[in-house]
Amino acid sequence: MSGRTFAPRDTVDFIVVGSGAAGGVMARELAQAGLDVLVLEQGPRFTAADFKHDELAYWFNNELLNSPDDSPQTFRSTAQQQATRVGDFPALWYARMVGGSSNHFTANFWRFHEVDFRERSLLGTIPGTSFADWPIDYAEMEPYYTKVEWEVGVSGLAGASPFDPPRSKPYPMPPLPVKSSGVLLERGARKLGLHPFPAPMAIASVPYRGRPACAHCGFCIGFGCEMQAKSSTLYTMIPEAEATGRCEVRSESYVFRIETNERNRVTGVRYFDRDRREHFQKARAVVVCANGAESARLLLMSADARHPDGLANSSGLVGRNLMFNTYAEVHAVFEHELNEYKSVQVTRIVHDFYDSDPKRGFYGGGGLDSRIGPNPIAWSLFAPPPERSWGSGFKELLEAMPRAMVVATHGTSLPLESNRVDLDPELKDAWGLPAMRVTYKDHPDDLAMSRFLQDRAVEIMQAAGAQRVWRGPVTDAVGSPHLLGTCRMGDDPQSSVVDRHHRTHDVRNLFVCDGSSFVTSGRGQPTMTIQALAFRAGEHIARFAKQGEI
Amino acid sequence: MNKNETSRRQFLRATGGMLGATWIGTHWPALVAAAEHAHQVASGAVEQTLGILSPTQARDVEAVAAQIVPSGDTPGAREAGVVYFIDHVHAGPYAARAAEFLAGLADFQADFATRNPGVTSFADLPDGAQLAYLKGIETTPFFGTMKFLTVLGLLALPSYGGNAGKLGWKLVGFVDQHAWTPPFGHYDRDYPGFVPYPKEQRS
Numbered sequence: 001m002s003g004r005t006f007a008p009r010d011t012v013d014f015i016v017v018g019s020g021a022a023g024g025v026m027a028r029e030l031a032q033a034g035l036d037v038l039v040l041e042q043g044p045r046f047t048a049a050d051f052k053h054d055e056l057a058y059w060f061n062n063e064l065l066n067s068p069d070d071s072p073q074t075f076r077s078t079a080q081q082q083a084t085r086v087g088d089f090p091a092l093w094y095a096r097m098v099g100g101s102s103n104h105f106t107a108n109f110w111r112f113h114e115v116d117f118r119e120r121s122l123l124g125t126i127p128g129t130s131f132a133d134w135p136i137d138y139a140e141m142e143p144y145y146t147k148v149e150w151e152v153g154v155s156g157l158a159g160a161s162p163f164d165p166p167r168s169k170p171y172p173m174p175p176l177p178v179k180s181s182g183v184l185l186e187r188g189a190r191k192l193g194l195h196p197f198p199a200p201m202a203i204a205s206v207p208y209r210g211r212p213a214c215a216h217c218g219f220c221i222g223f224g225c226e227m228q229a230k231s232s233t234l235y236t237m238i239p240e241a242e243a244t245g246r247c248e249v250r251s252e253s254y255v256f257r258i259e260t261n262e263r264n265r266v267t268g269v270r271y272f273d274r275d276r277r278e279h280f281q282k283a284r285a286v287v288v289c290a291n292g293a294e295s296a297r298l299l300l301m302s303a304d305a306r307h308p309d310g311l312a313n314s315s316g317l318v319g320r321n322l323m324f325n326t327y328a329e330v331h332a333v334f335e336h337e338l339n340e341y342k343s344v345q346v347t348r349i350v351h352d353f354y355d356s357d358p359k360r361g362f363y364g365g366g367g368l369d370s371r372i373g374p375n376p377i378a379w380s381l382f383a384p385p386p387e388r389s390w391g392s393g394f395k396e397l398l399e400a401m402p403r404a405m406v407v408a409t410h411g412t413s414l415p416l417e418s419n420r421v422d423l424d425p426e427l428k429d430a431w432g433l434p435a436m437r438v439t440y441k442d443h444p445d446d447l448a449m450s451r452f453l454q455d456r457a458v459e460i461m462q463a464a465g466a467q468r469v470w471r472g473p474v475t476d477a478v479g480s481p482h483l484l485g486t487c488r489m490g491d492d493p494q495s496s497v498v499d500r501h502h503r504t505h506d507v508r509n510l511f512v513c514d515g516s517s518f519v520t521s522g523r524g525q526p527t528m529t530i531q532a533l534a535f536r537a538g539e540h541i542a543r544f545a546k547q548g549e550i
Numbered sequence: 551m552n553k554n555e556t557s558r559r560q561f562l563r564a565t566g567g568m569l570g571a572t573w574i575g576t577h578w579p580a581l582v583a584a585a586e587h588a589h590q591v592a593s594g595a596v597e598q599t600l601g602i603l604s605p606t607q608a609r610d611v612e613a614v615a616a617q618i619v620p621s622g623d624t625p626g627a628r629e630a631g632v633v634y635f636i637d638h639v640h641a642g643p644y645a646a647r648a649a650e651f652l653a654g655l656a657d658f659q660a661d662f663a664t665r666n667p668g669v670t671s672f673a674d675l676p677d678g679a680q681l682a683y684l685k686g687i688e689t690t691p692f693f694g695t696m697k698f699l700t701v702l703g704l705l706a707l708p709s710y711g712g713n714a715g716k717l718g719w720k721l722v723g724f725v726d727q728h729a730w731t732p733p734f735g736h737y738d739r740d741y742p743g744f745v746p747y748p749k750e751q752r753s
Contacts, residue, residue, distance in 0.1 A: 053726065056706040061643055091739070162747050173738055178744075180735030186744075187737075195747055215729035226728070336736035341724050343734055376705040376724045381698065390618040391681065395626065395721075398619070402723030402735075 024233025029538025043119020099234030188464030292483030340372030364449025410524025635703030635712025
């Protein structure tokens with residue numbers, strides 16, 4: 001790794017907190033614009049050679065995640081309940097390392113559709129929710145979606161989906177080879193008059209910008225890519241940021257406080273290094289890209305006498321309107337082998353149910369995709385129905401695994417002020433800082449849409465000729481890796497935390513850009529939109545810096 | 551980490567870090583071969599000896615695991631050495647949970663003794679009686695833990711102590727290989743290619 005090194009006495013132009021999907025893009029955009037950038041990342045820096053095909057370590061021992069051992073969380077469904085400490089697996093989880101969750105994600109890279117940005121205008125209010133339009137529309141986002149596809153690297157087939165929004169360029173790489181699950185999803189869906197299409201994936205299908213093509217090892221979801229084919233910012237944006245000579249990525253640096261002065265300007269951040277020594281780094285401006293859970297927590301932890309409710313929180317909305325995206329599964333077993341453990345998780349998608357339809361009687365929309373879920377241990381533990389969860393019936397299902405597939409549903413989560421991230425009043429993390437408290441309960445429409453999508457998935461698998469089809473549970477979510485909405489974007493300082501350029505309404509030289517900026521949840525697969533927002537924000541923030549408007 | 555594993559990591563670190571991605575692209579087959587070889591080394595079996603469990607405890611643990619994934623025409627939890635996994639992880643990654651696991655096991659054995667006077671241990675029951683007994687306790691936390699550990703012991707890397715001879719992976723049809731080429735399964739073999747939708751269907 002190259003790049004530059006800053007001293008604590010240096011006042012850097014920008015500190016970017018977090019190096020994941022958003023932080024990596026932000027660092028590159030600011031550094032390439034000629035600004036000095038220090039990225040502070042709480043996790044370690046791995047290389048491709050450090051990643052392993054060890055399902056136990058990554059899926060069950062949290063080796064890549066924010067582990068509840070040192071970063072505990074508490075959870076409750078409603079504010080009336082006492083939150084209890086989450087056990088072996090975090091409620092809100094992310095990969096804690098340089099590149100963040102862009103390392104361990106599945107790499108589904110749908111663009112949002114035009115409706116995602118203006119559903120409130122199209123559908124009207126939904127009582128009891130904070131359902132709202134975004135301050136920006138799809139047309140404004142389109143160039144940045146294209147930028148993600150070409151500069152981060154996305155494989156796909158432009159024009160394949162009749163539902164795709166307009167695009168200015170095709171994908172830079174062809175779609176990844178279809179798997180048997182994709183063929184079967186396509187077969188069943190086409191029989192029903194639906195329009196399945198090749199999945200856009202942030203995984204190189206051919207050698208791209210110095211990275212090799214995918215080797216189809218199958219270890220995508222939950223794993224770091226050993227081959228550098230997954231377009232993680234660890235392999236794409238971060239090295240390009242460092243190559244400018246104006247960016248330092250300082251790993252194992254846990255930012256816990258943003259400092260402001262009497263003029264209400266950010267002066268820098270406090271962080272712990274790997275030996276838990278405290279440092280203060282000065283900066284002209286700070287961009288928080290710590291993800292939709294930690295960005296809100298950091299602002300809340302930065303409370304002081306001038307900001308008793310947390311920094312940039314005059315609206316009271318920091319941490320609120322937490323959204324996940326619903327997720328449910330339908331399992332199917334076919335006559336012949338699929339061998340779904342091979343290659344990328346998803347190769348075909350159905351978007352026929354993307355738009356909300358008032359005729360259904362509830363708000364919501366979503367997508368379906370074909371996948372296994374995902375590796376042998378997880379499938380064995382989570383896929384079998386209760387009556388086949390052990391004994392000879394269980395073993396029979398295990399032996400059917402090569403013939404099994406999953407259709408996953410991905411749907412909307414309505415924004416509710418009651419769903420939130422805040423600071424637990426008692427529990428502390430291993431650094432003595434307030435633990436994250438999560439309050440979350442799905443809106444009834446979220447679950448209704450999830451069941452609707454599940455019904456469609458059952459029909460598709462039956463139409464495809466499955467021998468056996470069964471449903472996974474649809475229940476209130478108790479956690480997610482999709483961390484959205486907690487510093488929502490808007491024009492009105494009363495009802496949003498950041499403006500349309502991701503500048504906080506309250507503090508002129510403080511910006512927040514990641515999943516927390518989302519106004520609505522979309523239908524799933526938020527990383528594409530997180531990165532498009534980061535490209536757009538990076539361009540505007542760099543312009544502000546050059547024009548002396550920070 | 552053994553010597554071969556160390557050299558594998560050094561090799562991959564060199565290719566990934568110093569030589570760069572372009573080199574990886576050009577030398578792809580060699581890299582795959584190296585990774586495959588190394589993976590086999592990394593997933594090699596460990597010795598089947600008991601550290602934490604007494605022989606009596608191990609017999610009961612193995613008997614419960616063998617009801618969760620029974621033997622038969624194909625190997626089950628017993629043949630895959632799940633009991634050794636359960637023993638080894640409680641001295642390794644799950645050391646912090648060892649006391650809790652052993653306490654749960656002790657309760658299980660004590661309950662069994664109370665309800666089955668005259669039978670020395672669960673493992674001594676005939677197969678059908680074992681199954682019936684476990685059906686009566688399948689909602690207990692200890693049984694849940696045993697289910698979890700049995701699946702892990704069947705399917706985790708053999709280096710954790712279970713999945714002996716990769717029997718677990720064979721059972722579920724999983725092959726640990728670092729690279730595959732299409733076709734991956736039966737249904738994608740003769741896929742004709744994606745047929746675009748007629749223009750008039752497009753919104």
